[in-house]
Amino acid sequence: MPHLLSSIVAQLGGKLVGQDIHIQSVKTLSDATANDISFLSNPKYKKQLETTNAGAIIVAPNIVGLPENKSYIVADDPYLYFAKVLHLLYPPQKSTRQVHETAVIHRNAIVPDSCEIGAFVVIGENAQLGENCRILSGSVIGENCVLGDECVLYPSVVLYPKTHLGNRVMIHANSVIGADGFGNARTADKTWYKIPQIGGVIIGDDTEIGANSNIDKGALGNTEIGSGCRIDNQVQIGHNCIIGNHTAIAACTGISGSTKIGNYCIVGGAAMFVGHIEIADHTIIGGGTAVTRSIDKPDFYATCYPIQTQKEWVKNAVHIRHLNELSKRVKALEKQ
Amino acid sequence: MPHLLSSIVAQLGGKLVGQDIHIQSVKTLSDATANDISFLSNPKYKKQLETTNAGAIIVAPNIVGLPENKSYIVADDPYLYFAKVLHLLYPPQKSTRQVHETAVIHRNAIVPDSCEIGAFVVIGENAQLGENCRILSGSVIGENCVLGDECVLYPSVVLYPKTHLGNRVMIHANSVIGADGFGNARTADKTWYKIPQIGGVIIGDDTEIGANSNIDKGALGNTEIGSGCRIDNQVQIGHNCIIGNHTAIAACTGISGSTKIGNYCIVGGAAMFVGHIEIADHTIIGGGTAVTRSIDKPDFYATCYPIQTQKEWVKNAVHIRHLNELSKRVKALEKQ
Amino acid sequence: MPHLLSSIVAQLGGKLVGQDIHIQSVKTLSDATANDISFLSNPKYKKQLETTNAGAIIVAPNIVGLPENKSYIVADDPYLYFAKVLHLLYPPQKSTRQVHETAVIHRNAIVPDSCEIGAFVVIGENAQLGENCRILSGSVIGENCVLGDECVLYPSVVLYPKTHLGNRVMIHANSVIGADGFGNARTADKTWYKIPQIGGVIIGDDTEIGANSNIDKGALGNTEIGSGCRIDNQVQIGHNCIIGNHTAIAACTGISGSTKIGNYCIVGGAAMFVGHIEIADHTIIGGGTAVTRSIDKPDFYATCYPIQTQKEWVKNAVHIRHLNELSKRVKALEKQ
Structure with a gap:
């Protein structure tokens, strides 16, 4: 038209x-x-x-x-x-308000008539959907999940039990929200003892999450994603992270557990964050940057190894391993 | 209680x-x-x-x-x-011992009565499950797979044919075990000829694998993951890798084919390993570290580009490309 | 035999x-x-x-x-x-020519009798499959998708609407083709406004795509993958990228939107590409390399931070942040 x-x-x-x-x-x-x-x-x-x-x-x-x-x-x-x-x-597709005959919906789940439920969808006990949600083929919504209005789950999304989505949250295919965080205690004989992950995930309104991304549930408390966020494909967010509002995170980024990223931040693709750090509001992180410490001053941080041919790189890289000595030699020369 | x-x-x-x-x-x-x-x-x-x-x-x-x-x-x-x-x-959930009516189980598969089989699960010919397994909605177990007792597959896990899991293996949603390794021969006209991948994957007891992770089948022999391992989300393990016992690998790590990682190793997130190398027992690799050679001495290896603002980085990075010359200039000064 | x-x-x-x-x-x-x-x-x-x-x-x-x-x-x-x-x-498995009774195939979809359609597969309106395709359990083919002959989709692959595959395309489990690109306009109050992604994905003949990989649909035009390509697991290709023929991309690589990679290129694992750049035919990129600019001269580019123990690294890394000053100090010495 x-x-x-x-x-x-x-x-x-x-x-x-x-x-x-x-x-x-x-x-x-x-x-x-x-x-x-x-x-x-x-x-x-x-x-x-x-x-x-x-x-x-x-x-x-x-x-x-x-x-x-x-x-x-x-x-x-x-x-x-x-x-x-x-x-x-090209207005977004609206709910067809149809429940596919193959969908398996627990009798105690709340699914308003306004929702679209695709083929082979599974909705668990006590799960609760808002109005006009679209749950596409093969998605799985675990027990006690709560979805706001107009949420869209593309095919084969998995929400583990107790995941909470605000209104208008969109999650692309094959993403997983609420899997166990990576929590393990090491025993005296150096084997791993799993720490049961009993928290959940809470996602605010109007947040979009790409395909094949992961947000783990909290260990004890919750992992929290703000409102208005944009999270791309293949992003991994560890347990107990807190991501502020209106923050965008590009593809292939990994964020270790308990890291707190502020509001209005922009994170480039393939960035990585160590855990237990805090990033100030409005910080920008360039693609491929390893964020190894907290950032309290918003700025544009962007550090990655500069590209060269392999032949040139071999010549230069060897000196990186001896920069400390080179620096000392320069200091010695300066003293003379 | x-x-x-x-x-x-x-x-x-x-x-x-x-x-x-x-x-x-x-x-x-x-x-x-x-x-x-x-x-x-x-x-x-x-x-x-x-x-x-x-x-x-x-x-x-x-x-x-x-x-x-x-x-x-x-x-x-x-x-x-x-x-x-x-x-x-919070004891782990036990098998409900129920097979959902929608599950498609090959008549030659062995599924003990003690197992829980979720909706839309597919279990292939000659697959064999141990006691008390929990196979959640939408998971696919290929032909000739063997699972030990008390294994848990979260929703939409895919086991390619011939995957072997030990006892108490837990795999989180949307992970894929046993897909074809990345094996291709290059022809004289520089096109790729696929090398059929005919091996399998063997995973030991008590190993846990996160969500959206991949372990490829071996090209000829097997890819092997030890017992008691902890593998996080979005980890990629190439064909014919051998991972020892009680080794932990954090999220977003990629391990190229035929690499052998020892027992009791700890690998930080977003690490990457080239192929055909060997890592000693008890080695620790920091997050974001590129492991480009074998490691025969266990130690804590951790190397990534240190974070700076983009403005500072631009000034410094240019010199990395000329470190070899800088080193020569220092040597020349020392000779004087 | x-x-x-x-x-x-x-x-x-x-x-x-x-x-x-x-x-x-x-x-x-x-x-x-x-x-x-x-x-x-x-x-x-x-x-x-x-x-x-x-x-x-x-x-x-x-x-x-x-x-x-x-x-x-x-x-x-x-x-x-x-x-x-x-x-x-070990010849590749042939289509069984059987449609599983649980498959949900839209009455307007074209599925030749020679195809194999697995359990819980969903094929949308006006989708069109070529001869002898194998669509394994739980895969979802959106409306208006077109598949050539002898395509293989392993379990739980998701093709968003309007995805086009050539002949003999193979896609491994849990990969997603055609999800929305990461397109957002920032408003005056620094919130994100989603840019509807109305393009598609076109993949040539004889291309193989690994497990848990993503190729996003174009924003306006198409994302294009050539013929004879080999794309490994956990590869992310952003919207409007164009990948040439016979190019191989190893696992965990991320390619930002609108990047154009030539024919016969080889990209190592965990490489990352910024967007809107162009890579010449026959270029080779080493694993873990950040490609931050266009490459017009084919060569072997391979740059990543050289591995050391954490103890050595700490000593050297600090100097990277001050290389510019070190260089100036050497220059000053040379003037003397």
Whole structure:
């Protein structure tokens, strides 16, 4: 169903410049054709405005010299506006309000009529779902789990017993929430004695979790994920971690147990955190960075070994193992 | 069901000091209230003994000056004792001895009556389960798998054919044991020719494997995991690896094929191992460490790029690429 | 069923030297017995020819002084030949052409009679499978997915809607193809606004993907994986990445969005790639290497922090944080 630009502006704000055309889809500047809307968020790509075939483009107010043969929506934040246009044109799927005949739902579970329950879903005793949840094929919701309204579990998500999700939490396929934390006591003969993990996981509202990610239950208390977080694929969050609100964690990041990450933090992919540390609000961690200590001053931390060819690396790496001696030798020279 | 301290001591040893009160749960020193037992394993937190509301605390014999208004259990290893109290108060779930009507069990599989088989479980031809196993919803046990007694597979675990588990092996949700190893021969025209993986996986007794972890089958022989191991979430173990007994491997660690890790080793999170190396018994590897060679001397190896702000890092990292030259320049200065 | 060496040579080429014996299995030189064939691909292990009990051995033409009591197949590439012998002795399982009664297949999906569909499989509306596919237990194929001929999905694989697989694509258990990319716009108040991901995933012919791996759908366009690729376990490929043909990516590697990797590349385990970069054809990346910039010259890049004991590391690492100053001090000395 095509949308008139004027109708988009009426719903999302911004200012229409040029003809009021119909839009069918959203594409990048290079892929767009006459029925598509695109966006320019980075002024350095402004030249693409001259070559794009997009029928309409979302631009910032400070872009001058717009080619005249196009339509534009002028918006303060073109990237955010683009996201909102996508939501308008591709609204999230709603609950079908149907329970598949194969689903196994414990008679003491609470599943409102407004929920969609897919094939081969299992919902355990005393689990409680909010309105309009979508639980897709093969997901398992353990006993005593509580889900808010409009949660979405993609296929084969596993919620261990006692997991609590707020409203509008989305979890992608094959993620596991609430598995046992990695807690073991070492005996005198150096064997491992499992520490029963009796806590739970609490996730706030509007948080999205990617595919094949893990959030372990707390050992005694809870593991807590805030509201409005974005957690990517293959993220591992250990027991008793506390992640603040509106924090984003990119793929392949591992966070050891009992680490506390503040609000509004951004963590790049494949970062790793030791346990029992605390990261200040608004901290940014670059991809591949090992966070080995607490951070009390928000800044952009980004440290990883700089890339070289293997041949160059071999020559240099050997000296890293002897930096202490090199430093002493320089000091000795300075004394002379 | 509350437990008397005297009853705990009767079962687990240790010495009761103070009143014989009823305990309902186990909490941290800061969360505990009058009906809870807590523990002090690190003497540096001794001050918390004065502020905690715990009714009882497990302490080491060398802690002196215990506040008098509390009850104590004096035990040689308070952390281990705490784990044992947890087991007493929260014993592991037993098999319900029920087979869910939806489970698909091959007529030639052996599943003792004592086992619990969840909804949508699939058990293949000639698979053989020991007594009291718990196979939770959606798990798949391939043909010719052998499980010992009291194994627990959490939901959606996949055992490829020919996987062997010892007794009391626990595998958390969405882990995969026995997928094909990464074996490919390169042809003259640089395409990949798959090497059929015909080995299996053998896991010893009392080993626990976390969620979303992978242990690949051997190429020709077997991949072997010892007894009493602890393997965390998102661990990847390549084909033909051999992991010794009582070794613990924290989350996000990747171990390349044919690597042999000894007994009683401890591997921190997000470590990585190249293939075809051998690690001595009792070796400890720190988190995020790249293990690029065999280790024949047990020690604590821990090497990762030290964290800095991105701004500082940029200034320093550039010199890493030229350390060899810097070293030569220092040598030249020394000659002068 | 045993195979005569002469029959193997008739099918695969190479030259038989010695007696024409029956072979039952393939083993390593150290494990093989009289009924086994083994191979010697690396001349440095030539001594094992004297001690092995293998009945037959595949060797390269340049190996001289072969012990006389054995049979040999002389082949240009013994490792590749060994792989082909394995295929001959252990041919891949064929479709059983059976649809399990529990499978839920949408009436508008196209599933040829030649396909094998396992228990608890879900196939969505308008999904289309080629001939002889094997979809094992619990896998979920979303709406509008297209699979070529002879694809194999191991248990619990999830294909989100609109995923396209070529012919002979194999995906191991618990992998997820087509989950939402990690796309979020940040609002003025620093909260995250989800960018609907409306693209798809296209995978070429003959590509194999390991277990618990993820390939996200494109944001607007597609994420594309070439033909003949080998992708190992726990690999994460972000939205809009383009991976060329015949590229191999080892386990635990993470590739950020919109990165383009060329043809015939080899990526070691636990490598990580920032987004929006381009890697030349035939590039080799070592394990654990952080690829932080585009590579336009194919070479072997391999950089990671060299391993040391923690005690040595502490002494050296501190100087990394001050390399810039050390370099300046050396320069000052040189001026004197």
